Amino acid sequence: MKLIGMLDSPYVRRVAVTLQLMGVRFEHQSLSVFSTYEQFRQINPVVKAPTLVADDGTVLMDSTLIVQYAEALAMPASRLTPSMPTELMRSLRVLGLALAACDKGVQLVYERMVRPAEKLHQPWVDRVTAQMLSAFDGLEAELRAHPLSVAALDHAGVMTAVTWHFMQQMLPEVVDASRYPLQAEFSRQAEALPAFQAAPHGDTTYIA
DSSP: OOSSSSSSSSHHHHHHHHHHHTOOOEEEEOOOOTTHHHHHHHHHHHOOOSEOOTTOEEEEESHHHHHHHHHHHOOGGGOOOOOOOHHHHHHHHHHHHHHHHHHHHHHHHHHHHHGGGGGOOOHHHHHHHHHHHHHHHHHHHHHHSSSSOOOOOOOOHHHHHHHHHHHHHHHHTTGGGGGOHHHHHHHHHHHTTTHHHOOOSSSSSOOO
C-alpha cells in the first residue's frame, strides 16, 4: 500500500511513524496539496493528506482512520491501542488533546502561509491560539500526572511527539518550549527513535 502526502504535515508523519512502529509495510509518495495539487487530485479528488491507497486500490483519508485500518493489519502484539479500559481512557484523553493542539496549530500555520496579511482577522487568530495553548497546557498536565514513555509508545504518545515537533518547527515563538518541559523532553526522546528518524519532518520521502 502507499502513503501519499508530505512529511511536513504532522498527520502524514503520524501515519508514517505509526505504520513503522506496528510493522505495517508501505511505500511513501511525497506529494503536496499545494505545489502538486493536480497530481494529488489524480489519486484522491478530495486532495486530503494523508491519503492511503490500499493494496486493492481503495483510497482512505484522515490519519485517525488510516491508523485504525493499519491496526487491523498489524500483528496483535504490535498494535498501539491499549486494551485495558483505564489505560485506554487515559490514552484517548491525551490523544484528543494532542489532536486538538495539532488542529489549531495547523490553522495558525495556514493563516500565516495562505491568507494575505491584510486579510487576517486578529480576533480569530487570538481565539485559535488560546485554544491551541489550552490543549498544550492540558497535555503538560497529563504528562505530569502520567508520564509518557518512548519505551511503550501508543497512539497518544506518537501524536504528542509529532505535534510538539511540528509546532517547534513552524511556530516556536507561539508555543514556548520553556512552558512545556515535559513535552519538549518526551519529543526529544521520541525523535531519536528509528521510526521517527526514518520519517523526518520536511519535504523528504520516508526512508524504508
